[in-house]
Amino acid sequence: MKLQEWLVNGGVEGLSLLQLEDFPDTGRGVKTLRSLKSHDVVLTVPGSLLWTADVALSDPVIGTVIRTVEPPLSVDDILAVFLLFIKSCETGYDGRRAHVELLPTSYTASIFFNDEELEICAGSSLYHLTQKLKQQIRDDYLQLLNKLITKHPDLFPLERFTQDDYIWALCTIWSRGMDFQLSDKQFRCIAPFADMLNHSLDVELCHIYDPKLNRLQILAGKEYKAGEQVFINYGPVPNNRLLRLYGFILTDNPHDSYDLVLTTHPQAPLYSQKVALLESIGLQVNSTFPLKLSDPLPLNVLQYLRIQRLSSSEISTLAVKHEAKDKISARNEAEILKALDEACENLLAGFSVSFEELETKIASGAYQKGSNAWAAAHVSIGEQKILRATLQKAKELLALVICANCGKANENNKRCGRCRKVVYCGVDCQKSHYKEHKVLCKASGE
């Protein structure tokens, strides 16, 4: 049975006015054969045709065995097993098999980059996460092998459930899965045909899952003329995540971010009190903060660091009152901003190829447009740009805390009355520093 037939028989609506086509920038995608107004319903896929953990678990053949696994498999592993099981079937499940046949046979996610390609973005959070992911996949595959695959060789022939097959299934799920936050749970599905829609930030979020009617719908995220490619919006995904999960990047991605990881050593002074304080304002002791160009030093990073560096006298008084949203003390503020400054310098020094060198290589065409190397370079540039902005912001804030001349962090430091960008602990320091400061001071006053 062809995919189209299975979908129509299963109750999919909208197919007759849509067509698969190859597009130059995005690869295969979906074209509309009619004009569409914004919010028109483009496609409806009933829940019974989706790939979901529940559909897999209720399958009379594999559902029963998957349900016996303890501890239960993750949603991604259930979906991976489901996909590979269908892929390995030679008869039955005709519609699903037709869908699997249309899926890409290979992916360009960062786990497939060779060492040379990945080294281009060494230092970026993508680099670290990709290395971690490779290890995680190896561990998860071994678990799956022991808990399920080798126990049921009749259902899961080893030669079709290799680690490479597992990676293919995971990449299929990461690049085609749609996630929805339902009232009681997170819901992940792959929707046949809707999974052929490419991503654009120029359209509204327009994919909806209705749990009551158990159906997925695609609405038009903007107006389209007949013959145009229809897009959905995968969400505000930064390039490092796009490349890790979907295998592509967007040039000038406004959602680019650098994932700053902050942790506190359990043997740090006042550890448990600080953890409690962090939790009271909704932060975890091991937290990842996405830094963005539009907000390179978010308030929650400052809150975390202020609490992390509280002294014993500060911890019982000020911090609890204003949730560390403002400076706690000149000492604390100077310490966190210096630490941040140093951390950003170190992180930037950890990038294997500098921002300038990567820009030159891209401009000269040394990395072919669309190649893995080109995509890795874009991720690295994006992250370095953000870290530089964070560093700049930390320096600006630090200049408002420590005396520009002697470096002391006094509570009574006063701003330069003209530029208001530096502070001094007294007239003597201001006078001694004038020669050095005057150029900057005059320039900022203009």
Ligand SMILES: C[S@@+](CC[C@H](N)C(=O)[O-])C[C@H]1O[C@@H](n2cnc3c(N)ncnc32)[C@H](O)[C@@H]1O
């Ligand atoms: C949900 S699938 C979309 C259909 C896919 N193009 C196909 O042929 O099967 C997601 C994949 O499409 C590609 N893709 C989606 N949006 C893209 C875009 N804006 N630019 C480049 N590739 C894109 C990526 O390979 C991504 O992993």
